[in-house]
Amino acid sequence: MQVQALNKTFGSNVAVNDISFNVDTPQMIGIIGRSGAGKSTLLRMLNRLTDATSGEVIIDGRNILALRGKEKRAWQRDCAMIFQQFNLVPRLDVITNVMLGRLNRHSTLKSVFKVFSTQDIEDGLAALDRLGIAEKALERVENLSGGQQQRVAIARGLMQQPKMILADEPIASLDPLSAEIVMKSLREIHDRDQLTVICNLHTLDTARTYCSRIIGMRAGEMVFDGPASELTSDVAREIYGADEDLNEAVTSTSLGAPHSVPSDVSHQSTANPAAI
Amino acid sequence: MTDALIRLENQRRLYTGLGLVIAIAILVSGYQSAESLNSGGFVQGLSKFFDYPSQIVREAIAKGPEFWPLFPRFFPALIETLNIALVATLIGGLLAMILSLAATRNLDVPDRLIPVIRRIMDIMRAFPELIIALFLIFVLGASPVPAAIAVAFHTAGALGKLFSEINENIDVKQIEGLKATGASWIQRVRYGVIPQVLPNYTSYFLLRLEINVRASAILGFVGAGGIGSELARSIGWGDGAITSALFLMLFATIVIIDQLSSALRRRLTVATGGHSA
Numbered sequence: 001m002q003v004q005a006l007n008k009t010f011g012s013n014v015a016v017n018d019i020s021f022n023v024d025t026p027q028m029i030g031i032i033g034r035s036g037a038g039k040s041t042l043l044r045m046l047n048r049l050t051d052a053t054s055g056e057v058i059i060d061g062r063n064i065l066a067l068r069g070k071e072k073r074a075w076q077r078d079c080a081m082i083f084q085q086f087n088l089v090p091r092l093d094v095i096t097n098v099m100l101g102r103l104n105r106h107s108t109l110k111s112v113f114k115v116f117s118t119q120d121i122e123d124g125l126a127a128l129d130r131l132g133i134a135e136k137a138l139e140r141v142e143n144l145s146g147g148q149q150q151r152v153a154i155a156r157g158l159m160q161q162p163k164m165i166l167a168d169e170p171i172a173s174l175d176p177l178s179a180e181i182v183m184k185s186l187r188e189i190h191d192r193d194q195l196t197v198i199c200n201l202h203t204l205d206t207a208r209t210y211c212s213r214i215i216g217m218r219a220g221e222m223v224f225d226g227p228a229s230e231l232t233s234d235v236a237r238e239i240y241g242a243d244e245d246l247n248e249a250v251t252s253t254s255l256g257a258p259h260s261v262p263s264d265v266s267h268q269s270t271a272n273p274a275a276i
Numbered sequence: 277m278t279d280a281l282i283r284l285e286n287q288r289r290l291y292t293g294l295g296l297v298i299a300i301a302i303l304v305s306g307y308q309s310a311e312s313l314n315s316g317g318f319v320q321g322l323s324k325f326f327d328y329p330s331q332i333v334r335e336a337i338a339k340g341p342e343f344w345p346l347f348p349r350f351f352p353a354l355i356e357t358l359n360i361a362l363v364a365t366l367i368g369g370l371l372a373m374i375l376s377l378a379a380t381r382n383l384d385v386p387d388r389l390i391p392v393i394r395r396i397m398d399i400m401r402a403f404p405e406l407i408i409a410l411f412l413i414f415v416l417g418a419s420p421v422p423a424a425i426a427v428a429f430h431t432a433g434a435l436g437k438l439f440s441e442i443n444e445n446i447d448v449k450q451i452e453g454l455k456a457t458g459a460s461w462i463q464r465v466r467y468g469v470i471p472q473v474l475p476n477y478t479s480y481f482l483l484r485l486e487i488n489v490r491a492s493a494i495l496g497f498v499g500a501g502g503i504g505s506e507l508a509r510s511i512g513w514g515d516g517a518i519t520s521a522l523f524l525m526l527f528a529t530i531v532i533i534d535q536l537s538s539a540l541r542r543r544l545t546v547a548t549g550g551h552s553a
Contacts, residue, residue: 074458076458077457081456081457087449087453089453091471091472103457103467104458106463111463111467157457160458
């Protein structure tokens with residue numbers, strides 16, 4: 001994937017200013033920056049929920065920002081999106097929500113009458129099982145906790161059989177334990193399915209722990225792009241435009257001591273050295 | 277400060293007093309102009325107000341046991357009226373759904389289309405059923421079909437307005453979630469909008485069904501068939517027994533439908549009231 005000179009302006013307000021980066025092999029990328037730095041806008045442009053003002057995103061030789069109609073929806077299917085507020089249908093049960101990830105592959109008539117194949121049901125249950133919530137399949141989504149809902153949302157993303165997963169602040173409304181489960185799930189999907197995962201994050205330690213590459217954004221511009229190991233406190237201050245008193249421990253959502261890394265994840269990242 | 281408050285209070289009293297005087301003036305002048313057009317007087321007529329009802333009741337009692345077979349005799353006419361109402365509400369409701377969805381912001385409807393569709397709904401709502409029915413019966417002949425079309429037309433506008441108010445308050449996150457999976461517009465409406473709005477739609481639909489049963493009965497008077505036509509005929513021929521039987525049937529039906537639909541609507545709102553999401 002090549003992102004070239006991507007711009008987005010809302011009126012006179014520049015949300016994303018001339019962003020370019022390449023992703024050549026499957027990576028787990030964390031995008032960090034203050035609220036309003038343009039992180040969400042960037043992801044929404046990649047998924048085509050928001051149209052870019054200018055720039056190109058080349059994937060497999062075609063500019064996905066120029067796609068229209070059916071082709072655009074096929075791209076949205078290939079590029080699963082996870083939201084901060086989960087964006088599931090609360091009144092429907094879990095398994096139906098997961099199977100809605102297949103809508104793009106279904107004819108209009110079939111989907112209007114809610115016809116799902118045995119294959120869809122099996123795949124949906126397998127996706128739920130992978131995220132450890134298969135036993136909730138028949139419950140209404142609105143009765144689930146936030147962490148469970150986010151896992152349903154990831155299962156729906158998997159049902160899309162995507163080539164890439166975008167996650168817009170996936171853990172910002174979750175408690176620390178749920179946040180850890182969700183981040184581990186995303187990392188596991190990246191490791192096992194070899195998918196690129198791009199994740200907007202609020203907390204630095206989460207980005208360092210789970211992502212191999214970090215992109216830092218400030219006021220719409222890219223101010224850092226490098227491996228997680230290079231994300232020092234000085235760099236973080238630069239990204240957040242903060243004074244010396246930026247204290248990571250205060251905003252940290254990790255369990256236990258802020259600088260200790262959950263053991264199995266650090267194991268994964270050593271066993272699987274950042275795929276750059 | 278105190279002076280300002282007293283001044284405001286006095287001003288408020290003055291406006292209330294003026295409003296009251298205007299309202300009374302309108303009532304008095306309205307009564308006088310109506311009175312001058314009447315052939316009899318309003319006060320003299322008032323004493324005769326109960327003469328006609330008591331006369332038809334007396335005629336009904338005089339019929340004795342012959343009165344009861346009138347109910348099964350006119351039952352088909354009642355069914356015809358209910359049919360007009362049901363068909364009209366279903367067709368009108370479906371049309372209202374399509375129109376209201378096409379007039380909702382946040383649903384990727386072209387901005388310029390929204391006001392156009394809203395005005396169309398306003399116009400459909402502005403025509404009373406009776407006027408449309410009179411026109412259609414003149415064109416299509418006296419039958420239940422023009423009546424059903426007339427009621428459906430008005431229903432589409434009236435329900436469409438109520439539906440679009442529901443649509444204004446939908447949660448767009450779930451629609452966006454589906455959009456991000458590559459779902460088409462119809463698929464987003466089917467799974468992102470319909471589950472949210474269906475309980476409220478059903479509630480308004482039942483309310484409209486109630487109103488349309490009454491409207492269909494009235495349309496019988498202009499030749500649309502059903503129980504209204506029978507009523508018009510029996511009143512015209514001065515057959516008090518049939519008139520009172522028809523009145524009873526219509527009244528009982530409306531009460532039953534009213535109770536049924538309000539019970540259903542209560543269940544719908546209770547079942548969904550607990551969830552804000």
